[in-house]
Amino acid sequence: MSGMHENARARDGVREVSIIGGGTAGWMTAAALARLIAPLGVKVRLIESDAIGTVGVGEATLPHIRFFNERLGIDEAEFMAATQATIKLGIEFRGWGREGDSYIHPFGDYGREAGGVAFHQLWRRLHAEGKAGRICDYSLPVVMAEQDRFAPPAADPRSVMSSFSYAYQMDATLYARFLRAFAEGLGVERVEGRIVDAALVPDTDHVDHVILEDGRRIGGDLFVDCSGFRGLLIEGALKAGYEDWSDVLPCDRAVAVPCDSAGPPSPYTRATARKAGWQWRIPLQHRLGNGYVYCSDHIGDQEAADDLLSCLDAAPQAEPRFLRFRTGRRRRQWVGNTVALGLSAGFLEPLESTSIYLIQAGITTLVELFPEGPVDPLDAAEFDRVMALEYERVRDFLVLHYFATERDDSPFWDRVRTMAIPDSLSHKMELFRRRGSVVQYKDGLFLEPSWLAVYLGQRVVPEGHDPLADRMPLDKAERYLAELRSQIRRTVDALPRHEDFLKRHCPAAAA
Amino acid sequence: MTSGLRTERIAVLGETWEGWLCAAFLARLLGRMTQVVVVPTPQDAGAPPALASLPSMRGLHDAMGLDEHDLARACEGTFRLGTLHEREAGRSFVVPFGAPGPSLEGAAFHQHWLRLKVQGDEGGFEPHWLGAVLARSGRFLPQAEVEGLPLPEYGLHLSGAAYAKFMQRAALHYGAKRAARLAQALPGNDDRIDALRLEDGADLRADLYLDCTGTAPDAAAGWHDAGAAPALAWSEDSTQPNLSATRMRLEEDAEDILIPLAGRSIRLRSGGPGGEGRLGWQARSWRGNLVAIGAAACRLPPLEMPQMRIAQIGIEALRGLLPNGADQRVEREEFNRVTSEAYARLADFQRLHRILAGRAAQPAPDDPLARKIEQFESRGRVVTYDGESFDQDSHLAVMLGHGLMPRRYDPLTETVPAGEARSRLKQHRRAVLRAAETAQDQGEVARILHAPRRRSAGGGR
Numbered sequence: 001m002s003g004m005h006e007n008a009r010a011r012d013g014v015r016e017v018s019i020i021g022g023g024t025a026g027w028m029t030a031a032a033l034a035r036l037i038a039p040l041g042v043k044v045r046l047i048e049s050d051a052i053g054t055v056g057v058g059e060a061t062l063p064h065i066r067f068f069n070e071r072l073g074i075d076e077a078e079f080m081a082a083t084q085a086t087i088k089l090g091i092e093f094r095g096w097g098r099e100g101d102s103y104i105h106p107f108g109d110y111g112r113e114a115g116g117v118a119f120h121q122l123w124r125r126l127h128a129e130g131k132a133g134r135i136c137d138y139s140l141p142v143v144m145a146e147q148d149r150f151a152p153p154a155a156d157p158r159s160v161m162s163s164f165s166y167a168y169q170m171d172a173t174l175y176a177r178f179l180r181a182f183a184e185g186l187g188v189e190r191v192e193g194r195i196v197d198a199a200l201v202p203d204t205d206h207v208d209h210v211i212l213e214d215g216r217r218i219g220g221d222l223f224v225d226c227s228g229f230r231g232l233l234i235e236g237a238l239k240a241g242y243e244d245w246s247d248v249l250p251c252d253r254a255v256a257v258p259c260d261s262a263g264p265p266s267p268y269t270r271a272t273a274r275k276a277g278w279q280w281r282i283p284l285q286h287r288l289g290n291g292y293v294y295c296s297d298h299i300g301d302q303e304a305a306d307d308l309l310s311c312l313d314a315a316p317q318a319e320p321r322f323l324r325f326r327t328g329r330r331r332r333q334w335v336g337n338t339v340a341l342g343l344s345a346g347f348l349e350p351l352e353s354t355s356i357y358l359i360q361a362g363i364t365t366l367v368e369l370f371p372e373g374p375v376d377p378l379d380a381a382e383f384d385r386v387m388a389l390e391y392e393r394v395r396d397f398l399v400l401h402y403f404a405t406e407r408d409d410s411p412f413w414d415r416v417r418t419m420a421i422p423d424s425l426s427h428k429m430e431l432f433r434r435r436g437s438v439v440q441y442k443d444g445l446f447l448e449p450s451w452l453a454v455y456l457g458q459r460v461v462p463e464g465h466d467p468l469a470d471r472m473p474l475d476k477a478e479r480y481l482a483e484l485r486s487q488i489r490r491t492v493d494a495l496p497r498h499e500d501f502l503k504r505h506c507p508a509a510a511a
Numbered sequence: 512m513t514s515g516l517r518t519e520r521i522a523v524l525g526e527t528w529e530g531w532l533c534a535a536f537l538a539r540l541l542g543r544m545t546q547v548v549v550v551p552t553p554q555d556a557g558a559p560p561a562l563a564s565l566p567s568m569r570g571l572h573d574a575m576g577l578d579e580h581d582l583a584r585a586c587e588g589t590f591r592l593g594t595l596h597e598r599e600a601g602r603s604f605v606v607p608f609g610a611p612g613p614s615l616e617g618a619a620f621h622q623h624w625l626r627l628k629v630q631g632d633e634g635g636f637e638p639h640w641l642g643a644v645l646a647r648s649g650r651f652l653p654q655a656e657v658e659g660l661p662l663p664e665y666g667l668h669l670s671g672a673a674y675a676k677f678m679q680r681a682a683l684h685y686g687a688k689r690a691a692r693l694a695q696a697l698p699g700n701d702d703r704i705d706a707l708r709l710e711d712g713a714d715l716r717a718d719l720y721l722d723c724t725g726t727a728p729d730a731a732a733g734w735h736d737a738g739a740a741p742a743l744a745w746s747e748d749s750t751q752p753n754l755s756a757t758r759m760r761l762e763e764d765a766e767d768i769l770i771p772l773a774g775r776s777i778r779l780r781s782g783g784p785g786g787e788g789r790l791g792w793q794a795r796s797w798r799g800n801l802v803a804i805g806a807a808a809c810r811l812p813p814l815e816m817p818q819m820r821i822a823q824i825g826i827e828a829l830r831g832l833l834p835n836g837a838d839q840r841v842e843r844e845e846f847n848r849v850t851s852e853a854y855a856r857l858a859d860f861q862r863l864h865r866i867l868a869g870r871a872a873q874p875a876p877d878d879p880l881a882r883k884i885e886q887f888e889s890r891g892r893v894v895t896y897d898g899e900s901f902d903q904d905s906h907l908a909v910m911l912g913h914g915l916m917p918r919r920y921d922p923l924t925e926t927v928p929a930g931e932a933r934s935r936l937k938q939h940r941r942a943v944l945r946a947a948e949t950a951q952d953q954g955e956v957a958r959i960l961h962a963p964r965r966r967s968a969g970g971g972r
Contacts, residue, residue: 036617040922071617116540116574367617368892372922378885382894385882427844434841437831442897464835467518471542 013373018220022048025342026226027179034186080506085170103457106141108164205336231344241331256291262313264499334380436462522717526551529805530723531678538685556725558671561770561777563816566664586673593646604912607642608664650950702799740786754953792854852898867913891917
């Protein structure tokens with residue numbers, strides 16, 4: 001061992017991290033670095049301006065956020081109360097395959113494998129003969145969602161209560177505020193100010209400092225760009241480039257408006273297909289979040305806003321807010337000593353609530369690759385590889401929602417129904433159509449049940465099934481399915497109502 | 512379309528160990544739905560004197576209703592806890608199966624060791640890895656109940672001839688048939704086989720044909736070439752250094768492998784000119800209605816004994832894609848995508864060994880292996896991809912084993928005070944030691960497993 005090892009040397013490397021921009025991405029990053037990296041003697045600061053609004057993305061989340069909060073040591077009930085959070089068991093998709101259709105994409109399994117054959121193959125065989133119900137009837141979280149009931153999952157794998165997971169529907173602005181208090185409590189320095197420029201170390205792609213409106217200069221050894229769509233550092237200063245995916249995901253605007261609740265909050269998000277895009281409905285404890293994601297080629301802003309306002313459950317609580325975006329991914333998400341997280345890294349519409357997940361995946365990868373010493377370009381390349389795969393696999397899954405449709409009632413749906421899709425998606429669809437098999441991969445967010453939910457929910461019906469499903473005698477298979485279905489029903493009937501669970505577990509203060 | 516299956520017959524070309532394995536698996540899986548017929552061919556490769564499996568092979572054996580203890584008993588088997596790689600100057604390392612220990616405070620187990628190691632006061636990693644300790648000391652712990660330690664996993668060392676015979680019995684028992692020898696395959700349209708003309712004059716038609724002859728077509732279109740095949744020399748060896756590990760020595764131009772069976776060992780020397788055919792794999796091992804499985808699809812050097820794994824890759828891919836009609840295009844394409852990816856990753860794992868041993872060129876920057884080496888060397892982070900046969904732990908063992916020391920460790924380890932980390936690793940090593948002491952010597956295990964079975968009072972069958 002030649003004297004000092006690299007970790008020790010590295011102490012002379014990254015000692016200060018500057019996060020550019022608050023909002024969900026910024027404060028999630030600040031909280032995670034404060035908890036995980038700051039104890040190693042690294043200073044974490046976040047620069048944001050109260051004058052700049054945040055997008056407040058991702059009011060609906062994926063189950064992964066629970067592990068993020070857990071790792072930070074955040075108490076669930078406290079967090080839920082602070083963010084007006086409700087439980088999310090999945091997303092209901094209305095009108096996607098055809099107008100009038102509806103299905104729920106749940107956080108959980110369909111049925112149970114029997115005799116070495118995937119459940120859905122067995123189901124497909126019986127369903128084709130009219131001997132099975134909807135596939136949803138064999139999913140505990142779907143039935144829970146439909147009946148507005150919830151209790152936490154069981155750990156015992158033999159229990160049917162272990163067959164699902166859950167996430168939250170929350171106010172992302174409150175979440176950012178909650179994480180800000182958490183991060184500041186752990187010593188993160190918040191700098192108030194508007195950034196007007198960034199200076200690079202001459203002849204390098206390393207940011208030396210950023211310059212605030214009042215002339216202050218703030219340095220850092222590592223910069224995390226959480227400045228949102230514009231990518232202040234990653235694009236503005238470093239020209240990382242943007243891979244545009246609007247050919248397969250053409251929606252480029254959204255209009256959002258909260259409204260009063262019109263009843264107890266349902267434990268699921270709703271995504272309703274509209275003439276030129278889709279509308280979200282996210283029930284929180286104190287209100288409903290609503291928005292219309294649309295394609296500006298096919299509808300004007302005013303018309304979209306009017307459309308949205310015309311189909312709210314109750315009175316709007318604010319003026320509609322407009323957002324513009326371009327779907328795609330920053331070609332390099334880590335350049336020099338700058339890492340982009342959140343909207344500055346790329347944008348995928350919130351159809352499957354992936355925004356916060358992608359921030360989280362970026363944070364996890366950044367922590368794994370945290371450059372203590374001089375930033376290693378190999379780590380930047382590895383970060384890009386891992387994140388590119390994440391973004392691409394999510395992209396394909398989102399594209400499936402638009403492409404797998406029979407809708408021909410508007411130019412928008414004609415466009416997406418007939419667009420050219422990535423090969424990586426077409427081969428997956430072809431395999432499913434042919435025999436109901438779902439392509440498996442090791443790294444990637446959406447697993448078999450998710451693909452199944454969307455395929456089957458949007459009328460991608462397999463021509464045939466796995467021949468192995470024919471092994472079980474028909475009457476036995478029928479009994480197996482019937483028993484499963486009634487077990488799920490019995491289980492759900494005995495669960496508390498979702499609103500009662502919230503009242504007991506995590507009541508939020510009146511808003 | 513309601514009834515999915517229109518595959519009435521599957522013909523398995525090749526009365527080889529792979530052929531009988533496929534036949535047994537399919538006959539068991541498909542029962543009476545499909546007839547499975549094994550057709551011997553003049554190209555049939557003989558069974559290798561010894562085979563070795565990975566722990567994941569157990570899933571396949573389980574699916575056939577075969578208990579691995581019964582298999583071991585019938586095939587001169589021993590339990591394979593890992594591979595012992597002997598290097599120059601008496602140095603050696605083990606690539607065991609299973610994980611070394613649980614992660615702590617968000618950092619992988621090995622990172623905590625690494626941290627103390629780079630600070631200069633920690634011994635080697637192996638004593639922390641129960642699987643490695645058992646593999647090196649010739650022990651076996653079938654049902655470990657060990658405090659906080661991951662369960663060691665194991666594969667099997669088997670006599671190839673006995674395994675072929677065992678699978679033949681299983682296949683016939685499950686309803687597979689054996690036909691007369693192949694005289695000629697009668698080609699149809701579009702790369703398809705129309706029928707097999709047999710030596711008894713009959714024509715056998717099937718919906719799907721499996722090429723299990725063990726003979727790869729020479730550099731056919733789509734062949735991913737990996738160089739000339741080395742000469743293979745098998746011999747029997749009475750030395751039995753260690754029943755728990757495959758012993759592998761990487762020499763200048765050869766690999767010297769010792770596979771311990773019950774009561775004898777098989778030595779394989781691989782290297783030098785004079786080998787048959789080429790190494791590599793078929794990018795499209797399913798063409799028309801003919802699916803190549805095993806050595807007919809992929810041939811790699813014997814490093815880490817990949818033959819059984821290669822067959823397993825093909826069989827498992829086929830299991831998920833059994834065609835349900837005459838049009839097999841979609842299944843074929845997916846099969847070829849999945850298997851060629853898996854063969855490439857398997858070959859990469861071997862190449863990783865060779866690169867680290869200084870016997871193969873460093874990977875080019877865009878080579879997927881480059882990322883694995885860079886990331887480990889830089890910070891002890893293990894990168895794996897889709898389609899891997901060997902998991903992160905195996906990669907870890909190979910890289911550490913060849914002496915690739917990361918330049919730094921995961922800083923998250925520092926959330927645990929150094930003193931505490933030291934004592935936790937010490938505790939872990941003690942637990943490994945205690946578990947290893949309760950483990951049985953595999954010589955003893957083998958004596959019991961392979962003892963002549965007492966006949967029942969009635970005098971037997």
